Amino acid sequence: MLRTVKPKNARSKRALEAREPKEVEDPRTVIFVKGTHTGERLNTVMKDLMALKRPYSVSFSKKNTIRPFEDHSSLEFWALKNDASIFVVGQNSKKRPDNLTFARIFDNRLLDMCEVGVENIVSMEQLKTPKSTPGHKPLMHFSSELFDSHPRYTQLKTMLMDLFNGQVIDSVCLSGLEHVISVTVAPDTQDLISASSATLPTVHVRTYTFKMLPSGVKTPRVELTPMGPHFDLVLRRNREADEDLMKAALKRSKIAKKDTESGLGKKRKNLEVDEMGDLRGRVHVGSQSLDKLQRKKVKALRGDDSERVRKRVRT
Numbered sequence: 001m002l003r004t005v006k007p008k009n010a011r012s013k014r015a016l017e018a019r020e021p022k023e024v025e026d027p028r029t030v031i032f033v034k035g036t037h038t039g040e041r042l043n044t045v046m047k048d049l050m051a052l053k054r055p056y057s058v059s060f061s062k063k064n065t066i067r068p069f070e071d072h073s074s075l076e077f078w079a080l081k082n083d084a085s086i087f088v089v090g091q092n093s094k095k096r097p098d099n100l101t102f103a104r105i106f107d108n109r110l111l112d113m114c115e116v117g118v119e120n121i122v123s124m125e126q127l128k129t130p131k132s133t134p135g136h137k138p139l140m141h142f143s144s145e146l147f148d149s150h151p152r153y154t155q156l157k158t159m160l161m162d163l164f165n166g167q168v169i170d171s172v173c174l175s176g177l178e179h180v181i182s183v184t185v186a187p188d189t190q191d192l193i194s195a196s197s198a199t200l201p202t203v204h205v206r207t208y209t210f211k212m213l214p215s216g217v218k219t220p221r222v223e224l225t226p227m228g229p230h231f232d233l234v235l236r237r238n239r240e241a242d243e244d245l246m247k248a249a250l251k252r253s254k255i256a257k258k259d260t261e262s263g264l265g266k267k268r269k270n271l272e273v274d275e276m277g278d279l280r281g282r283v284h285v286g287s288q289s290l291d292k293l294q295r296k297k298v299k300a301l302r303g304d305d306s307e308r309v310r311k312r313v314r315t
Helices: 009-017 042-055 073-082 151-164 242-249 259-264 303-314
Strands: 030-035 057-063 086-091 098-105 107-123 138-143 179-185 203-213 219-225 230-239 271-273 279-281
Touching: 009 203, 030 042, 030 073, 030 179, 042 057, 042 086, 042 098, 073 086, 073 098, 073 107, 086 151, 086 303, 098 151, 098 242, 107 242, 107 303, 151 203, 151 219, 151 230
Parallel strands: 030 057, 030 086, 138 179
Antiparallel strands: 086 098, 098 107, 107 230, 179 203, 203 219, 203 230, 271 279
16 A cells, blocks of 8 residues: 655645546656566557657666566555556466566555556568658457457457547547457357457457548548558456446436536436447437317317218209
8 A cells, every 4th residue: 555645745736636636637757667588579569659659658667676566666666656557567488478568556655556468560660651740549350249248348449549549639630540449359259258268269450551542422442551560469367347436437427517508417417428429418308198188179070060061962
């Protein structure tokens, strides 16, 4: 348990307030840590991941004796000193070759971890193609039902989204998109889903740059060019988040005045905003009696009028 730091002056108070939870979070800082043994392949993957995350990435050049699943106190200490929330730890061993560990930090405490093995590596230097501008927010694409149904793949999905997520934006400018990170799982069959990590399908990560060309219609024609890095991930060990800590991490701040006026507050009930940002309402209709329903009266259907019409026909 880390001690609570009390500010001694106004400067340190402002620094602590800058690290407090915010309604709109700043881009997450990722720290890349090398273990005691890292091979050339693993160093290449970490270098390319750091290039995709730049400028919100910090690299520890020295090797460290660290085993996150046995002792994570070093991660919490580094997170406090560097104001970081995600760690990528690389370690190469005979039992677990080319091993990467993704760890998330909340409130300077370890939230959860996910360990993967890296295979079939194609670096950015091997592909002589145009690269994206550093600092641009990528477009994430997840292609599999497992990312929404299986807990291991759901955890990996949130890990990768937090890893590559940048600044929070209100709208998307098509001309500002430069690259896309595609994450797929194949084959996508329910028969391969089990609790054993040895039978879990491999995750394929591919990175492309794309150009939007004229197509004659409003929607442009998109061309993808491999940029790198390309690699496959094999799921290994993982650590689930504590329920209380996860509940605190997902807690949202008090509703703002503009959200209250738009229908999210107590002033206008039965209104909510979906994932796409659209305002949706719910209407409750009470029981209705058809006997009291006001119907339109038509003169042609009255009894006296119909008798009068029959008399005129006879005459």
